[in-house]
Amino acid sequence: MGPTPAPAPSLSTRDLTIRFGGHIAVNAVSADFYPGTLTVIVGPNGAGKTTYFNLMSGQLPATSGSVHLNGVDITGTGAARRTQLGIGRAFQLTNLFPNLTVLENVRLAVQSHQRVGMNMFSVWSGHKELIERAGHYLERVALQTKRDARVAALSHGDKRKLEVAILLALEPAVMMFDEPTAGMSVDEVPVVLDLIHQVKAERNKTILLVEHKMDVVRSLADRIIVLHNGALVADGNPAAVMASQIVQEAYLGTPEHV
Numbered sequence: 001m002g003p004t005p006a007p008a009p010s011l012s013t014r015d016l017t018i019r020f021g022g023h024i025a026v027n028a029v030s031a032d033f034y035p036g037t038l039t040v041i042v043g044p045n046g047a048g049k050t051t052y053f054n055l056m057s058g059q060l061p062a063t064s065g066s067v068h069l070n071g072v073d074i075t076g077t078g079a080a081r082r083t084q085l086g087i088g089r090a091f092q093l094t095n096l097f098p099n100l101t102v103l104e105n106v107r108l109a110v111q112s113h114q115r116v117g118m119n120m121f122s123v124w125s126g127h128k129e130l131i132e133r134a135g136h137y138l139e140r141v142a143l144q145t146k147r148d149a150r151v152a153a154l155s156h157g158d159k160r161k162l163e164v165a166i167l168l169a170l171e172p173a174v175m176m177f178d179e180p181t182a183g184m185s186v187d188e189v190p191v192v193l194d195l196i197h198q199v200k201a202e203r204n205k206t207i208l209l210v211e212h213k214m215d216v217v218r219s220l221a222d223r224i225i226v227l228h229n230g231a232l233v234a235d236g237n238p239a240a241v242m243a244s245q246i247v248q249e250a251y252l253g254t255p256e257h258v
């Protein structure tokens, strides 16, 4: 028997770059992201973290470089198609249907994942199961008591929990979270962090986070990537990255982030 083969990355970027006029917001970033690993992307304000996320999820087109999902080049693929292919992103709040209930929003996500569709034979037979499944995801984010509330009436924190429920319902191989606890009250934060811990413990998802809060980074990260002025300046295990000179220098002047 030979050695165990190295795991294949699920998501990769190669020299990924975007320019806005003369400004290079993401500059030749190459990285591989693996199933079972939670990577946190950190960096000072304006470093390019959100833009890098947007390039991977397809919200922005790359100026140059490439994005690969399971070895397939998806650089020219739009955001909706990338979601179908398994790149899920929470906290775009635009994903929510404000005039539908909490339960209906999750039910639509379950339905889209199962591709039940609205055909005459499946719609009634599958309905109860869809509702049960949607209820399960609402329980996981502690929103079951608000299942019949209209989304427009939810607090900001509850909307974010709902986004997580929708992300879980889509069961993507790659899960991207933009500052998952931003704008949440202190009692809401542990619900979402516990949930990310649980998903991480299943060890089959590739999880990416953009996060400013260093306590959140320390509690969740298997790996940290540091962006500075659009470039990747450090990448590795949390202890080594946080101790590296380049990170200390990159953060100079913004010590509240470290």
Ligand SMILES: Nc1ncnc2c1ncn2[C@@H]1O[C@H](COP(=O)(O)OP(=O)(O)OP(=O)(O)O)[C@@H](O)[C@H]1O
Pocket (backbone or CB within 6 Å): 020, 025, 043, 044, 045, 046, 047, 048, 049, 050, 051, 052
């Ligand atoms: N659509 C755009 N048009 C022009 N410039 C943009 C656009 N989007 C981002 N930028 C610029 O690109 C740079 C990176 O922005 P980005 O939002 O990715 O940083 P960030 O690291 O996510 O910052 P923060 O931590 O403040 O959210 C910034 O200088 C920003 O002004």
